[in-house]
Amino acid sequence: MANQHTGGATDRSDPEGRLRCSAPTPQSTASQYGIAAVTARLTEAVLRDEHAVLPVAAHHPARGT
Numbered sequence: 001m002a003n004q005h006t007g008g009a010t011d012r013s014d015p016e017g018r019l020r021c022s023a024p025t026p027q028s029t030a031s032q033y034g035i036a037a038v039t040a041r042l043t044e045a046v047l048r049d050e051h052a053v054l055p056v057a058a059h060h061p062a063r064g065t
Contacts, residue, residue: 045052 042054044050045054
């Protein structure tokens, strides 16, 4: 049971609690599922050495994209 999470690391690295999650909304839950699905697919492609070409997009307001 030495690996049980007690929240200590979060308390030390973020003493004011700014990075703690708020209650999930339907939009944030959908985003989390989408991120998880993409992460799973990318991991699968890497681990299976598929040589896959996958589209990736990023939002950079400073660059106008």
